Amino acid sequence: MSGFKTRELPSDAFVLYIDAYHCDIKEKNKIRKASVYVVLGIDLQGNKDIFGFYTFFSSENKADWIKVFNDLIDRGLKRIMLIVSDDFPGISKAIETLFPYTDHQLCLVHLQRNVRNQMDKEDSQVFNKELKNIKENSLDYEDGLEKLDDLCSRFKSKYPSFIKHIQSNKERYLCFLKYPENLRKHIYTTNPVESVNSMIEKVRINLGGYFQSVDILEINLLIQRDNLKNGKWKKPIPAFKGASYEILQLFNKKFSVQTQNY
Missing domain, CATH: 3.30.420 (Nucleotidyltransferase; domain 5)
Incomplete structure (x- = not known):
């Protein structure tokens, strides 16, 4: 040991x-x-x-x-x-x-879980669908940030605290977009x-x-x-x-x- x-x-x-x-x-x-x-x-x-x-x-x-x-x-x-x-x-x-x-x-997957916990069912489905689109179809890091800002603006009035949290961490949620496209799915x-933790469980x-x-x-x-x-x-x-x-x-x-x- x-x-x-x-x-x-x-x-x-x-x-x-x-x-x-x-x-x-x-x-x-x-x-x-x-x-x-x-x-x-x-x-x-x-x-x-x-x-x-x-x-x-x-x-x-x-x-x-x-x-x-x-x-x-x-x-x-x-x-x-x-x-x-x-x-x-x-x-x-x-x-x-x-x-x-x-x-x-x-972790973007954890963000998606938080969205489901913090938003009502219909809104969370829309938000996570758009988040998936940002993850898979953004041209680069700057394009992803712009798309996430637009998405957050649509829900800001209804979920002000939660959206503020997302926006304060947006660079970290989309950091993987700085890397080559063939690596992104492995690092978000x-x-x-x-x-490994599931094995210990x-x-x-x-x-x-x-x-x-x-x-x-x-x-x-x-x-x-x-x-x-x-x-x-x-x-x-x-x-x-x-x-x-x-x-x-x-x-x-x-x-x-x-x-x-x-």
């Missing part, structure tokens, strides 16, 4: 996917609710791996995210092109602080890491509804990771491997600008 948590990471990554797995864990003879943040990384060659996982019994905040990112940095990770996550409290500020040149994509959602159910300790939870995470590394993740992901030249060009362009600004 300690070897995994302290192992050296690649210095550069194309994308990190971060998602929270919520579960019950027994600690000091009490069942407590915990959040486990799984960080799934893909390097510049398209290799996938779990870079780290972090268990907290407190609610999300910037200080905890600083700890997470500092751990990744301490183990060698220096430059990340893109981070894909949900809108966790404090995560955007932490990314801006420690990875100021990294793009931050908020946290689904890649959610699939099956283990929890088989164990009777909760984990006996943090160690048992993390050991099971490691088992799932090892199974994936020996199976589906043994070779680079075809979509990313096929676009490795484009990814490298984008990466070098982004971080050559960073170097010039120092």
